Amino acid sequence: MRPRTDRGRVLLVLALVAVVTVFTATVPLLRDFFDLRVYYGTVHMWVHHGGRIYDYHVPGTSYGFTYPPFAALTMLPLALLDRTSAIVVSLLVNLAALAAVLRILAGPGWRRHGWFRWALCLCLLALFEPLRDTFSFGQVNLVLLALVLGDCWLLATGRGRWAGAGIGLAAAVKLTPALFIGLLLIAGRRRAAGFATAVAAAATALAAWADPRASHFYWTEALWETGRVGRLDYVSNQSLQGVLARLGETGRPLWATAVLLTLCVWAWRARGAVKAGDWTAAFALTGAAACLVSPITWVHHLVWLLPSFAVLLRAGHPRIAGALYAVLCTSVVWLWFDDASGIGGFLGSNTYTWITLGLLIGLPTGQSRLVRLPLARSLSTTAAAPSPESPAATAGSDQSVPSADFDAAATTGAAGDVCRGRGLARSPSSEPTGSTRPAAPKPQSSSPRASSYTVDPAS
Template sequence: MAQGARRRTGQVVAVVVLAVAVAAFLSVAAVRHGFFDLKVYYGALTFWVHDHGEIYDYLKPGTQYGFTYPPFAALVMLPMAYLPWPAAITVSVAATVVVSAVLVWWLLDPVARRAGWTRWFVLAVALCLAAAFEPMRETVNFGQVNMLLLFLVAVDLLRLLPAGNRWAGVGIGVATAIKLTPGVFIVYLLITRRFRAAGTAVAASAAATLLAAALFPDATREFWTSALWNTDRVGELAFVSNQSLRGVVARLNPEHPSTLAWLALVLVTLAVWAWRCRVAVAVGDEATGLALTGALMCLVSPVTWVHHLVWLIPALILLVDNAVAAPAGGLRRRALLALAVAGYALLCSRIVWAWEKDFTGITGFLGSNTYVWISLALLVLLPIRTWGAPVGGRPGGPAGPTGRGGAARPAGPAGAAQRPAGSAGEPTGVAQFVEVDRGPAAGQRHRVAGPLAVG
């Protein structure tokens, strides 16, 4: 009892110390944006509801920024027009914090169970680290909706789809109706042959869009015929905050960015993503499918501001998951941890802003696109977990290659029977031996070889 109490005390002290350190870091490093984007939403809705103007005619005073989301997003945000400004801020921050905590819990809880870590402690440490993460703090400080959209997608991919729930796809559809970019997850469902979920997503998105059109026909007409195509409303493509492939190309020649070069890069990126996602789904690794598609969305979207990079959070967490599962002291564990730590540290550092005013030359090219390189590295190098479980499955019970839930872990005791990689019915790749439960009796386990995608 005394040892357990000392351990809990130590964990509480560690969390408090980490929270204080993060608060100190934020006091120095975090940029205060004054909830700029939330002010745009709030101003547009107020202009629309109380001043009887058209929502897409509104521009925040002194800027070219206006409401850029589809009319269904305006419908979802409509209650904001009836709240005082401080209450709107409170709701925005609270919603982001809550959905972030739930998402991190879904991704980390299986890791904590397999590793035998104290689960509340893991969540507390992760949330402290998330608060220091630049895309997360930018999302909060701008009053953005990124984490809410990521949460809607994760409900489908981590909870409903692995459980075979017939409503799988609704979250993706609603997210797409709010903001068009999550529509890439419908493509993900299609290329991985989950046609029912893809159809549900399309139907949900269409229903939400038609509902908004019925309620707000003028706004709907304005959005689809004019506002959607007005790129001046979203900012300059070459601006260093645009950490997408389009931003990379634009910074090479801000006056005349090559659309052809951008499209070529997008096609190559899509091919890599499609191949890796199909392998991930073939072995039941839905969380990695989510992570890979999040990285893809950041890369191929014409505009990916730094706060959009919260879509990389699942990939960073899964790097840690893979590292924990690797043999202790091995090169694989060290390499995966190094990649996770380096990616996280750089995404906390604001390093790209060092080239905000001058991104010319080799140094400017490499430095101003740092976050793009991280997204590419995660897309290519994130391992696919043959031992991983669908998060929505039995707690702590991965779906191993046998197709049944079980407590899968890296290779077990020496001498267990093995079979070679590349057996019939398995995708080819680098073999990784995993241990899978065969039954309730002690010792009823065997090792099976599973493919691990390149990286």
């Protein structure tokens, strides 16, 4: 039921763009680039006012810079910009990172999907709450995902000589991506794991040389103060720690047990994916596990689940992918913003955690390297001559593929074309506000107090 003419396709895309624009402008509260304001204020105070990295706080809140010092070092270009230019640069960098992620997940045959499918895909992505929050907060997780998936591409295409550099840089900016070094060890890629560790250590040492006091403070004090990041029981925290905190269980032994069990499941499943040569699934499982075991996983951190949806599409489960994706577009967890008590609160306020846990346990691995794409019509065992609209069927296949299989998201369905372990495959944080509620006097709100700066950098 898709338009048959270019004019119809253009009209449909324009209509979807209008709907997406209205939705993103009216339904969720805009995040007012809160995290970018943290980065900007920190760098300007550090460079222009002689302040220390971890002394800056967004006015009206107790929240400041929470990343390792190397992250501040990478953000030094912000010292040359005014606030408006910083916002523009943030949007452009995140768009470039998103393009890189989609390019890697789509595989070498990404052009075959055409402009129409890519336009539909982008409209769907604009509704994805973690992604739209990443842009609206001015967050860096999408850039880190692109760096990590770059290593996935290197390993899958036999270019493993430089594999590990992206993971090492990502781990030096934020600690969570360090779990991917564990994946490299599980996969027996000791050279890549060592390279990633060396890159992370070198970046950390560079930051220590640039600002020894900041590095000492971070590694000895700030790292262990979770209160600097936000409340553990806040509804946006969709990690295992967040689930336990909302139940009133703040003891570390229970959380440590849950983390240990999760890591055991991850190691077992990731090792199986690597043995099957399925690097996409291995990286997707690691991203899901990292979100679960991190003490704080804000909703916008869940961009690490994007590879999981590519795996589901590739494995022929578009309906499951579509259903889970739709839930992650709804901002449903914010319905329990004030009260997460009772059975309903336990189930509803942790919805995104359940999805992440389900992906870790049930994500298919080791799928066929030859990706089936939605076809314009069914193919029988007696295949007709191939055409641009109906590619030739795989030899020996007697199954048809309906064109309704989540056609809009098919752009990521070819993820297995690249991220496979057997060479090239063939072609076929700060605490956010509630997104559905009026602005509240919470950290990362869009209140006038939180919109100002404690410093007024010279233009």
